[in-house]
Amino acid sequence: MIRRLCIVGVGLIGGSLARALKAAGAVAEVVGYGRDPAQLQLAQELGVIDRGETDIAAALLGAEVVLVAVPVGAMEGVLRAMAPHLAADTIVTDVGSTKGSVVAAAQRAFGAVPARFVPGHPIAGTEQSGVAASFAELYHKRRVILTPLAHTAAAAVATVRALWQAAGAEVVEMEVRHHDEVLAATSHLPHVLAYTLVDTLARMEEHTEIFRYAAGGFRDFTRIASSDPRMWHDICLANRDAILKVMDSYAADLAAVRDAIERGDGAALLSIFGRAKQARDEFKQ
């Protein structure tokens, strides 16, 4: 049982964890920090937090664990603001979608990454955002990746692991760089592709008609283009190198498919589409 959890940024991700831990009886008190009193008020009315604070020192006071759940672009500023007010034994973890950038931000904010700082990333979310969209089951059976550094305290990792497990998640550990490469492939690239597709079509002359004749496949394919643009702008800038690498692989493969279509190379198309179907069908299971 965590005595006092402070959630910095009470949105979909932080709010859902608070709900899950409360439902599981795994936390005694949840304090929410944010800049907008109205949002904190809403979070309190929804029962997500017990108390809201717009002053970071007051928010951190007496917290056993702090969950930083802000967009990765806001991470460094938030960590800098937290630094002077953190007790020596307070465990800090985050939920940023990119881990290299968060570790670098922590290094700059604290001088060195503290041993009690456990970088983390829950592989869960919806295209919604905000505390009103939060729900206790968001992490149920989802994976949470922790990327501790060599000097990260084992006890801090164990506490953060137990916290996510109490929310129903399966926790795994991974190196920072490896996390960023894997997520660039499975999450960041798909978002970039979906945003670009919807924008390409929206800028066509007959765009109203185009969307009118889109069916279920298109709806699923482009759902992630409804995600928060600022969050994904942050992620693209924060995980630039890994994203560029996988984008370049993808663009080369797409150019090869294009050329196969142009020269009417049915065998090449059948081979690519067939391999993809097989991989996707295996993934389903």
Next chain:
Amino acid sequence: MIRRLCIVGVGLIGGSLARALKAAGAVAEVVGYGRDPAQLQLAQELGVIDRGETDIAAALLGAEVVLVAVPVGAMEGVLRAMAPHLAADTIVTDVGSTKGSVVAAAQRAFGAVPARFVPGHPIAGTEQSGVAASFAELYHKRRVILTPLAHTAAAAVATVRALWQAAGAEVVEMEVRHHDEVLAATSHLPHVLAYTLVDTLARMEEHTEIFRYAAGGFRDFTRIASSDPRMWHDICLANRDAILKVMDSYAADLAAVRDAIERGDGAALLSIFGRAKQARDEFKQ
């Protein structure tokens, strides 16, 4: 009420229409044509067809309407086989995802596109295929596009329109070329992008791990990569020009996003992602 409907190719698409028309009492008898007696037997056992024929002349005999529901790559061969056995007053329609190629196939198969041939395309389907996946509600509130030519008989169009309406669909008319451009954008391009993405990732060294950390967004985004590879191979070859055109627009836009990421141009990313989110949110409504 159609007295006798012949379905050439009893799979998801043809089978679902047969089920819907039977449920609506809009057809007296459904005859299925196919090359595989086991599949026809299955279709009959499922109650999708009343009778199966592996001989095209026997299948077409006495049919008031013939629905050709075969992959677009098989269309010309099937129409050629049908041509000698079609009564002068039999209405023929199809469900091909590309209409320019089907009209060209009909022209070659019949010498000229018959006035009673009504090119059509139901904007419905799943990533499944085969008669076992068929269901009566597939076309409920979905759009069906008919692309009659200038000389197509109005009575034939009216019959085909009524048939789809009886299955619960909303029927619209469009020019052949316009259909092919719109569908290239909303359906063919997304399938090519999804197939390519899954193949790109599947060929990476750490592909098992990559798929392990893929979440819900990836699942939705790549669902269409489970579609039948041969069907989509056919579509890519049949609608080549329109697909290449929209692929080239997309590749240029993707390259611009890549460059914005590389040079850290947050304003450009925010503008593109924001426009896309707005368009996608409007589409949802």
